[in-house]
Structures are given as structure tokens and as C-alpha cells.
Amino acid sequence: MTGPGEPAEPAGRTGAAPRITVIGLGYLGATHAAAMAELGFEVLGLDVVPEKMRKLEQGSAPMFEPGLEELLRAHVAGVEGSTGRLRFTDSWEELGAFGDVHFLCVNTPQKHGEYAADMSYVDAAVASLAPHLDRPALVVGKSTVPVGSAARIAERLAELAPAGRDAELAWNPEFLRESFAVQDTLHPDRIVVGVAGPRGEELLREVYAQPIAEGSPFLVTDYPTAELVKVSANSFLATKISFINAMAEVCEAADGDVMKLAEAIGYDDRIGRKFLRAGIGFGGGCLPKDIRAFMARAGELGASEALTFLREVDSINMRRRAQMVELTRDAVGGTLLGKRVAVLGATFKPDSDDVRDSPALNVAGQLHLQGAQVTVYDPKGMANARALFPTLGYADTALDAVRGADVVLHLTEWKEFKELDPAVLGEVATTRHLLDGRNTLDPQLWRKAGWTFRALGRPTA
Known part of the structure; x- marks a missing residue:
């Protein structure tokens, strides 16, 4: 396999x-x-959101992830000085003709009103890709799916693809940590592949040859075990x-x-x-929905x-948010109505x-719904926060958020x-009262500056 900075050989010959x-x-x-382009492969990406594709084609990341934009600009075709190994398309036909290994990285969100995972995006992707697989190919699922999905998808692939059983499936769960995603992809702490035969394993060993050579463990399993690894790991961390x-x-x-x-x-x-830092709990696009989908699938x-036990894990997690709302109410005298609250993060x-x-x-959002005047500041998440909670107040700096705050x-x-x-900050706040929901600030430093400081699970004095 070629290494970073070296173009992969064109496909089409032995x-x-x-x-x-x-x-x-x-x-x-x-x-x-x-990351695949960084490892030396020719890569073609597809997404159904045109705005996302346009940003990527310019070498810009559609989200903030440290190191990602630099990697994109190094490899996206058309960007000055890039290797040109990474291109994008909206054509399933072009995708099928181009690729030997097709990675499925679509979302599996929680279903509305249910705990179960919504598999519609995965199923739609398979249905769109399969008719264009007219030669041997490997489709590799990376999405987090309910156990049993891979076997069903493998049958669907064989049914829809002109190549029949030569359109094989493997399951290769992702273990990316947001804000460390580039590092985790290029230097994974383990590579897990669920395969039905030797060809899938051989291809994936070639794809991941460099991380394997660097010492990343390569674990070969059946489909169900590979599907269970991600949700089991997330359930343990959540617990x-x-x-x-x-x-x-x-x-x-x-x-x-x-x-x-x-x-x-x-x-x-x-x-x-x-993972032993007490606070207001976990969130994001993985842990909450994954443990709920795991419970739903176990029931099926x-x-x-x-x-x-995961129900209690989920309950404790949600209770921490409610506890922070109650601590805020206590801090401002028992009623949130009309009180000014600064939220950092x-x-x-x-x-x-x-x-x-x-x-x-x-x-x-809960504080706002209960009558507080909430002003939020975050270094990177302001645009996404505004889109989700447009009725909250937003400030351009932490100092502006704290200005006039009661807590x-x-x-x-x-x-x-x-x-x-x-x-x-104390000079602009109405009341020097701080609640640390993440237990990462120095209580002595804040108390020395005249703040009443309270952190979850810690003494008040």
C-alpha cells in the first residue's frame, strides 16, 4: 500500500x-x-446535502473538528497545492463504477417517539448503491446499527446488486471521539471487522495496512459481534x-x-x-441514542x-440536567422569572x-422556558446553538454573556x-455567583475573587 503523500495506483488492473x-x-x-486520502488512496465521497458537498469541494469542513480542514485542503481536488486524491459526486452510478471498497457512514438517529435506531438512511443508501455494483466490491458499514442489521443488509446487497454475492458486506464500527476524530482515524486504538469470508478481511487489511503496521490491533469477528462492539463500549462509558x-x-x-x-x-x-469527572452528564450524537437503541434491540x-441497568444510567444522566436547573433557581432566590443567567458553553x-x-x-433551554433571561456564549458552537434554540440570547464573548448576570x-x-x-468577570456581573457544572474550575481562585462558588457533588465552602 502507498503511504501518506504518495498517490495510490489507479484501479483497474491486478x-x-x-x-x-x-x-x-x-x-x-x-x-x-x-483520512483515506491521507493514507494514499483515491477517494470519492457522496452526500445528499448539496450545501455540505459545496463546502467540502472547497476544502472546507462542514463542522468544526480539529485538524480536519487541514487534511481536506491537503487532498481535495481543485484546492491549490492538494494531492487531488479526494473528490465528491452526487452520482450513485459514478460511485459504483469508481469504487472497490464502499464505506457506509450515514446517520442512524433515534426514532421520533421511540428508543430504537432509525435505519432508514442506511437502507436508502444500500438501495441506491447496490444496483450500480456490477463487479466484485466490498461494502463496509461503519454506522452504529442494531445487532442483526448486517446480516439483513448482506442479503439485500446480494439481491439488488448485478454482481450478486460478489457484492460482499463487512462491518467495521467506528470509535471516533469528537475533537480527536482525525487522530482516531489515522491511528486507531483498534480496528474491528465483522466479515463473512476471507476476501473482506484481505481487502480491509490492505485498506488499514499502515495503522496495522504502526501497531493498531486488527480484530476479525462475525457480523453480530462487530455490531455489538460500539454499543457495548458506549454503554460502558455511559455507565x-x-x-x-x-x-x-x-x-x-x-x-x-x-x-x-x-x-x-x-x-x-x-x-x-x-470518565470519572462528575458534572451535568453526557450528551452528543452517540452515547444517549446508542444506549437507548441498545435497550430497544435487546427487547426485540x-x-x-x-x-x-441502562435505564437507570439514562435516568441519572438526565437528572443531572434537572439538578443544575434547581441549583440555579436556588442561587437566584427561589424563582427564575426575570433573572439574568449567563451560560458558558x-x-x-x-x-x-x-x-x-x-x-x-x-x-x-429549560431555564429560558421557566422565565429566566438566558445569555449563552460558546467558542465554536454559537451558529448551531442559534439554529436549535433561536429564542435564547447570545453574546460574542464570555465577558458580554456575564454582563449583568445574577448567576x-x-x-x-x-x-x-x-x-x-x-x-x-466580577466587575460586570450583577451578583458574583457561579455554578460549575463540569467541575473543572478552581474553587479557591473564584472564591478569592469574591464569588459564591458551587460545584456538583462538592462542599459548598
């Missing part, structure tokens, strides 16, 4: 590097397409987050310190320190009792512009917020 297509160009797909948040509730009742508690138990290498399989995590199921934005809420742990000067 020994040629496989040509790759990526279907769905959101967080996962855009990153995967750019760990909700565990420490449950301990925060106990600490508040017992006047303990959840940060010291987490530090103490984190030294146990069976437990570890990661007759194994619902195995995952009943709108995205579900720092170094991202993603506001999907964001705890920060959810809390801001300040720290709800997304951006580095910028850790570097704020409490004395400067």
Missing part, C-alpha cells in the same frame, strides 16, 4: 490499490474520507459517567467531595481515572432484562461545534473558560 468511496459526509464520513454522577448525589447529601472520591477510586487500576431479541463537549443533545444547551453557569469545559479572570 495489484492496483483499491479505490474507496465514502457515503455520508458528516462527522464520521468527512473525516474518514480525508461509568452516570456512576460518578450518582456518587456526586450521595456526596451532596453527605457533605462529601466527589472530586476527591473519584481521585481515590481512580488509582485502582481495575477502575481507572478516565428477548434479552431486555440484560440491559435494565453550548456544545456537548469542548473542541467541537456539536450541540446534539447537549446538556449545556438543554439546561439553558453564571459553567456548562462546557472549554480551555478558554478555565483561563477567565474571575475578578474581571
Whole structure:
């Protein structure tokens, strides 16, 4: 296989590097397409949203993801100085003719009014691609799907593709962390492939030859196991987050310190320190919908009792948001009506512009609905936040958001917020009262500047 900076050989003859297509160009797909070009492959991407395609064709990322835009500009055809290895199309026919390996990276959101995953986007992509597969090809699912989906999709592919059984399916779940997606794609901590035969494994070993050579473990499984890996991992992480948040509730009742508690138990290498920071809980486009879809699928399989604990995990997580609303109400004297609340953070995590199921934005919205005048500031998520909650107030800086506030809420742990000067903010706030929903600010620093400081699960003094 060719390495970064070297063009892949054109397909069409024995020994040629496989040509790759990526279907769905959101967080996962855009990153995967750019990374495949970085690894030396010729890549063709497709998405059904024209605005997204236009941005990508200019070498611009349709979302904020550190390092992604630089990677796109290095490889998108037509961008000055690029390798030209990455192109885009809206033609399924061109996609089928071009590709040897087709990566499915479309969304599987939660169904409206249900816990189950919406598979309509995956099914539509397969139905659009398959009729154009008239020669041997490998279709690789990366989307997070209910276990059992791959076997069904494999049969559908064979039925619809002119190539029949030569249009094979593999399942290769993604493990990207938003804000680390480029690193996680180029240097994955593991590569899992669910395959039905040796050809799929051989092709994917070729696609991932460089990460494998660098030491990334390559695990070969059947379809169901590969489908279960992502939801199992996310369920474990969600459980760990909700565990420490449950301990925060106990600490508040017992006047303990959840940060010291987490530090103490984190030294146990069976437990570890990661994901033990108490706060307002998890959100984003993966963990909440994945654990709910997992519960729904377990019920369909007759194994619902195995995952009943995830209902409590979800309940604890949502309760943290309600707790922050109640702490805010207490901080302003028992009623939110007419009170000015500054919210620092709108995205579900720092170094991202993603506001999907964001705890920060959810809390801001609840406060607004209960009569507070809410002003939000976020370093990268303002446009997405405005689109989702247009009735909230928005400020261009943290200082402007805090101006005139009766209480300040720290709800997304951006580095910028850790570097704020409490004395400067105190000069513009009406009341120096801060609630730290992420347990990343220094209580002593803020209290020294005259702020009443409260953090979830920690002593008030």
C-alpha cells in the first residue's frame, strides 16, 4: 500500500490499490474520507446535502473538528497545492463504477417517539448503491446499527446488486471521539471487522495496512459481534459517567467531595481515572441514542432484562440536567422569572461545534422556558446553538454573556473558560455567583475573587 503523500495506483488492473468511496459526509464520513486520502488512496465521497458537498469541494469542513480542514485542503481536488486524491459526486452510478471498497457512514438517529435506531438512511443508501455494483466490491458499514442489521443488509446487497454475492458486506464500527476524530482515524486504538469470508478481511487489511503496521490491533469477528462492539463500549462509558454522577448525589447529601472520591477510586487500576469527572452528564450524537437503541434491540431479541441497568444510567444522566436547573433557581432566590443567567458553553463537549443533545444547551433551554433571561456564549458552537434554540440570547464573548448576570453557569469545559479572570468577570456581573457544572474550575481562585462558588457533588465552602 502507498503511504501518506504518495498517490495510490489507479484501479483497474491486478495489484492496483483499491479505490474507496465514502457515503455520508458528516462527522464520521468527512473525516474518514480525508483520512483515506491521507493514507494514499483515491477517494470519492457522496452526500445528499448539496450545501455540505459545496463546502467540502472547497476544502472546507462542514463542522468544526480539529485538524480536519487541514487534511481536506491537503487532498481535495481543485484546492491549490492538494494531492487531488479526494473528490465528491452526487452520482450513485459514478460511485459504483469508481469504487472497490464502499464505506457506509450515514446517520442512524433515534426514532421520533421511540428508543430504537432509525435505519432508514442506511437502507436508502444500500438501495441506491447496490444496483450500480456490477463487479466484485466490498461494502463496509461503519454506522452504529442494531445487532442483526448486517446480516439483513448482506442479503439485500446480494439481491439488488448485478454482481450478486460478489457484492460482499463487512462491518467495521467506528470509535471516533469528537475533537480527536482525525487522530482516531489515522491511528486507531483498534480496528474491528465483522466479515463473512476471507476476501473482506484481505481487502480491509490492505485498506488499514499502515495503522496495522504502526501497531493498531486488527480484530476479525462475525457480523453480530462487530455490531455489538460500539454499543457495548458506549454503554460502558455511559455507565461509568452516570456512576460518578450518582456518587456526586450521595456526596451532596453527605457533605462529601466527589472530586476527591473519584481521585481515590481512580488509582485502582481495575477502575481507572478516565470518565470519572462528575458534572451535568453526557450528551452528543452517540452515547444517549446508542444506549437507548441498545435497550430497544435487546427487547426485540428477548434479552431486555440484560440491559435494565441502562435505564437507570439514562435516568441519572438526565437528572443531572434537572439538578443544575434547581441549583440555579436556588442561587437566584427561589424563582427564575426575570433573572439574568449567563451560560458558558453550548456544545456537548469542548473542541467541537456539536450541540446534539447537549446538556449545556438543554439546561439553558429549560431555564429560558421557566422565565429566566438566558445569555449563552460558546467558542465554536454559537451558529448551531442559534439554529436549535433561536429564542435564547447570545453574546460574542464570555465577558458580554456575564454582563449583568445574577448567576453564571459553567456548562462546557472549554480551555478558554478555565483561563477567565474571575475578578474581571466580577466587575460586570450583577451578583458574583457561579455554578460549575463540569467541575473543572478552581474553587479557591473564584472564591478569592469574591464569588459564591458551587460545584456538583462538592462542599459548598
